[in-house]
Amino acid sequence: MDASASSSPLPDAPWRRKFQRQILAWYAGAARHLPWRENRDPYRIWISEIMLQQTQVATVRGYFQRFIAAFPMVADLAAADEAEVLRLWEGLGYYRRARQLHAAAQEIVAEHDGQFPRDFDDVLALPGIGRYTAGAICSIAYDAQAPILEANTIRLHARLLAYREDPTKTPGQRLLWQFAEHILPTSDVSSFNQALMELGSEICTPRNPQCDACPVATLCQARQENAVAQIPAPKKKMQYEDRVEVAIVVRRKKEVLLRQCGEGERWAGLWDFPRFQVASEADLVSGQLASQLQERTGLSAAIGSRLTTIKHGVTRYRITLHCHEAERASGRLRKDETAPLVWAAVDQLHDFALSTTGRKIARLLAK
DNA sequence: AACACGGGGAC
């Protein structure tokens, strides 16, 4: 690397022009057809961007189609019940996104006359929309000159610059946001930003990137340094914590007991079978489970046989969930303002938004 | 700066 290049990591104007040209030309022939690329409706772009947060394109496709069919416009979403929104979000995870989406739609109706805002700062002020999502919506829908930085472009830019530190830490983020802004063209920002993500997603992949097919390989510093495989630096290994939990299916004739998860807890707003942690497998004693159930629901019941055991992960926890039936419930349901309890008919469980484990249990009961 | 928040795709 020469002295002028090392004085600043940010490229000069000729480099930028070439980069923009190559990126846009490549994207013109390589863009995937995705449901949210059918038009430039900011509402649709917004829905897709929220769904795509920490969620892969392949997973989002079906959810997006169903969601748009149910709520074609902002006003439809704003007018819906939160329960309906959550039901359509079931299985996608990060359910706060759905609730903030719903709240934002109502805010748009109340404060922006039902029109998705045009101004970057107004977009950024909506719940669930941060710097990336605001930039993505405004650039993609309006061609606003707003930079973006997310998983694909973090990796892409780190390689272009041969940035060897962790690009997700504060210094890396500062540099890469600056870079993302620096390379923006003066027109076609919509295509340009989407092209960057497409390139990161399809060519500049985490493992075995297809540098041979990359339109900007000659501009890539990591490639020149033969360090593509070492950049970005591997993240610290996630330290998982094993947990044992129990879910109780309390039956009363053709009904089962459900509990709505409260604010500030996991799956807030969703329904689930009464569920709690136990210290270890050794504590799966029916007496202890019964008293836990009594404490949480007010009901006394005998813990019955094990329905199933589900292993799943939630953020940093690896959970082994033992599901037991409970019969002959007696006593009065506890009135709990923060987490309502209801009896739900087994054949109506499809109307409730359940966590994925809850849905697995529900499916067993329907058989 | 560190953490919580879900679930599944891909290898």
Next chain:
DNA sequence: GTCCCAGTGTT
């Protein structure tokens, strides 16, 4: 199994 995914909000 492990890593990763078109991040945001809170502490």
